Amino acid sequence: MQIQEISASGLKREYKVVINAAALESTVNEKLETLRSRVNMPGFRPGKAPAALIKKQYGRALLGEAMEESVNSALQKTIEDNKLRPAMQPKVDFSNFEEGKDFECTIAIEVLPDIEPGDFKAIKLERLVVEPTEAEVEEFVKRLADQQKTYEKVDRASEKGDQVVIDFVGSVDGVKFEGGSASDYPLVLGSNSFIPGFEDQLVGLKAGDEKTVSVTFPEAYGNAELAGKPAEFACTVKEVRGGQAVTVDDEFAKRFGLSSAQELRDNIKRDLGQEYKAIARLRMKRGLLDQLAETHDFPVPEGMVEMEFNQIWSEVTADRARFETELAEEKKTEDELKAEYRKIAERRIRLGLLLSEVGRQNNIEVKQEEITRAMIEQARRFPGQERQVMEYFQKNPEAANSLRAPIFEDKVVDFIIEMADVTEKTVTKEELQKEAEAVA
Structure with missing residues (x-):
C-alpha cells in the first residue's frame, strides 16, 4: 500500500492511495478459502466445491469487500501517520478500476484547526441582578388565585x-x-x-x-x-x-401541596429569583460568546460551515410565504440574506470548536448521571409518556448525545466565567426583560 499527499490547502488534505494488485488478490483468495469451507453448493460435499466455481459466483462481492477493507485500512493509516484530526467524515474517490491491476483512490480529509484559547481572565462580564419584589410576588399569587377561580x-x-x-x-x-x-x-x-x-x-x-x-x-x-x-x-x-373570588389562605396553599400561604409566597419568590437568574445568565452568556468571537479568529472547516448553513437556511425557508414577506420588509435579495446566514453559521462553528477545545484541554466531561437527569427533565414534559420517552433515549444513542451537547457547552461556559472579571449590577425586572429581548 502506497500513500502520498498530493495537496494541502488550508484545512484540506488530499492523499493518493495505491493498493498493489497482488496484495488485493491475496486478500480475495483468503476470503475465498474461508467462504469455501462454509458454503454448500449442489453436487459437492460441504467445503469441497472447486475454488474456481466459488470465485465465479462470489468473486465480485469478495473483491468489493477486499477493496473496502483496504480503503478503510489506508484511511486509518493516513490519519494515524499524519496525526490528523478529521473535522468530518473523509471523502473517498475511486478511480477507474480494472481487475488484475493496481487499485487507486484518493482520500480527501478536512481537518480541525489548531486552536489557542486566549486569556479568559481578560474577559469582562456584567451579571445583572434582580431581587423579586413583594409586589411581584403578590401579582403572581393573584394570577394563581384567578386560575383557581x-x-x-x-x-x-x-x-x-x-x-x-x-x-x-x-x-x-x-x-x-x-x-x-x-x-x-x-x-x-x-x-x-x-x-x-x-x-x-x-x-x-x-x-x-x-x-x-x-x-x-x-x-x-x-x-x-x-x-x-x-x-x-x-x-x-x-x-x-x-x-x-378565591381567598389566598393556608387552605388555598394546600391545593399546591404546601402547608401555608406564607410558604406559597416564599416558594414563588424563590422561583421568580431563579427565573431572573436564568435570564441574566443567558444575557451574560451572550456577552461572553460575543467577546470570544471577537478575540478568536482561526480558519474553520468549510464542510462544517456548509452543513450548519444548510440547517439554518432550511429553518428560515420552512414557511416560504413568511420568508418572502421578510425579504420584502428587509429589502434584501435572497443571496444577500444567504450571505448573512452563512456568516452566522461560520460564527457558530468557530465558537463551537473553541468551546470544544477549551473543554478538551481542561478535561471537562459530561457525566452519565447528568445525561440521565436531562432525560428525566425531557420525559417530564410529556405527562403519561415518561416511560416511552426514557426508552427512546436509551435505544437511540444519537438522541441521548443531543442532550450531552448543551450540557457540555454550559459547563465550559461556566468554566470560563469563573476565570473572567465579572461585576454585578442591580436592575429592575423591566430592565432585565429589555436586555433579554435584545439578546433574543
Missing part, C-alpha cells in the same frame, strides 16, 4: 373578568377558515387569550345575544395565510358566568 351563571350583561360561553364561526372575505369555529367555548373576558380586540367586543352582552366581532389578525400570527388579514366572527353568547 370558579364561575357561576348570572343573569346580567357581561363584564370584564366574567366568563362567557360562546359559539363562534370565523371567516375571512366571507369564507370560513379551518380552526376558526367552536361551540360552547368558555372565554374569560380580559384574559387576552384571543386575537386583540375580540374579547372587548363581547363586554356588555347577555345570554342569547348575537354579535359579529370584527378584528384583524396580527402581522406575526402563527398562520401565515391569516396573518395581517381582517376577519369576522359570528358569535352567539349562550351563558354569562360571574367569577367567584
Whole structure:
C-alpha cells in the first residue's frame, strides 16, 4: 500500500492511495478459502466445491469487500501517520478500476484547526441582578388565585373578568377558515387569550345575544395565510358566568401541596429569583460568546460551515410565504440574506470548536448521571409518556448525545466565567426583560 499527499490547502488534505494488485488478490483468495469451507453448493460435499466455481459466483462481492477493507485500512493509516484530526467524515474517490491491476483512490480529509484559547481572565462580564419584589410576588399569587377561580351563571350583561360561553364561526372575505369555529367555548373576558380586540367586543352582552366581532389578525400570527388579514366572527353568547373570588389562605396553599400561604409566597419568590437568574445568565452568556468571537479568529472547516448553513437556511425557508414577506420588509435579495446566514453559521462553528477545545484541554466531561437527569427533565414534559420517552433515549444513542451537547457547552461556559472579571449590577425586572429581548 502506497500513500502520498498530493495537496494541502488550508484545512484540506488530499492523499493518493495505491493498493498493489497482488496484495488485493491475496486478500480475495483468503476470503475465498474461508467462504469455501462454509458454503454448500449442489453436487459437492460441504467445503469441497472447486475454488474456481466459488470465485465465479462470489468473486465480485469478495473483491468489493477486499477493496473496502483496504480503503478503510489506508484511511486509518493516513490519519494515524499524519496525526490528523478529521473535522468530518473523509471523502473517498475511486478511480477507474480494472481487475488484475493496481487499485487507486484518493482520500480527501478536512481537518480541525489548531486552536489557542486566549486569556479568559481578560474577559469582562456584567451579571445583572434582580431581587423579586413583594409586589411581584403578590401579582403572581393573584394570577394563581384567578386560575383557581370558579364561575357561576348570572343573569346580567357581561363584564370584564366574567366568563362567557360562546359559539363562534370565523371567516375571512366571507369564507370560513379551518380552526376558526367552536361551540360552547368558555372565554374569560380580559384574559387576552384571543386575537386583540375580540374579547372587548363581547363586554356588555347577555345570554342569547348575537354579535359579529370584527378584528384583524396580527402581522406575526402563527398562520401565515391569516396573518395581517381582517376577519369576522359570528358569535352567539349562550351563558354569562360571574367569577367567584378565591381567598389566598393556608387552605388555598394546600391545593399546591404546601402547608401555608406564607410558604406559597416564599416558594414563588424563590422561583421568580431563579427565573431572573436564568435570564441574566443567558444575557451574560451572550456577552461572553460575543467577546470570544471577537478575540478568536482561526480558519474553520468549510464542510462544517456548509452543513450548519444548510440547517439554518432550511429553518428560515420552512414557511416560504413568511420568508418572502421578510425579504420584502428587509429589502434584501435572497443571496444577500444567504450571505448573512452563512456568516452566522461560520460564527457558530468557530465558537463551537473553541468551546470544544477549551473543554478538551481542561478535561471537562459530561457525566452519565447528568445525561440521565436531562432525560428525566425531557420525559417530564410529556405527562403519561415518561416511560416511552426514557426508552427512546436509551435505544437511540444519537438522541441521548443531543442532550450531552448543551450540557457540555454550559459547563465550559461556566468554566470560563469563573476565570473572567465579572461585576454585578442591580436592575429592575423591566430592565432585565429589555436586555433579554435584545439578546433574543
